[in-house]
Amino acid sequence: GASACAGVGVEAQADVCEDVVADVAEGVGTIVLNRPEALNALSGRMCREIERHIRAWASPSSGVRLAVVRASAGGRAFSAGGDVKDCSLDGRAGGEGPDAQFRAEYELMHWIRASPVPQVAFMDGITMGCGAGLAINGSYRVATERTVFAMPETSIGFFPDVGANWWLPRVTQP
Numbered sequence: 001g002a003s004a005c006a007g008v009g010v011e012a013q014a015d016v017c018e019d020v021v022a023d024v025a026e027g028v029g030t031i032v033l034n035r036p037e038a039l040n041a042l043s044g045r046m047c048r049e050i051e052r053h054i055r056a057w058a059s060p061s062s063g064v065r066l067a068v069v070r071a072s073a074g075g076r077a078f079s080a081g082g083d084v085k086d087c088s089l090d091g092r093a094g095g096e097g098p099d100a101q102f103r104a105e106y107e108l109m110h111w112i113r114a115s116p117v118p119q120v121a122f123m124d125g126i127t128m129g130c131g132a133g134l135a136i137n138g139s140y141r142v143a144t145e146r147t148v149f150a151m152p153e154t155s156i157g158f159f160p161d162v163g164a165n166w167w168l169p170r171v172t173q174p
Contacts, residue, residue, distance in 0.1 A: 036075030041083035044104035070122040081129025
């Protein structure tokens, strides 16, 4: 379905919206992608919500020493990437459209890389496109036997984005 991630005040330590759930406990900030019916495809609004938490947690006064990003329980995907359908429908309805979607994705990747707080991403299930960027641009990644990793845009002649031109050549096998 369409993304329904609403903004929530930064001052709260436990924020909840439909598509992104964030919480802080014992120095660990956790972001849960909670849109399993859409394989956790990231809308621009979701990217901005995740960025808001990453930026807030970068402050020493937040008390966050580690950030964890994972999918909600029971889903098939960590994240299938950017939500192309939502972006297209939103643009046709007079909303933000693709420029704002890509800006939100790229700004999120920047803040993940720039954050002094280490990030662990649990890539359980489908991990593609922007979802791959969400994981790879962080400090640590955990793959499971269910992880399917891809940059599908390359199969239609697009260059891989979300920093992939930098990190893909540097990926090593364990």
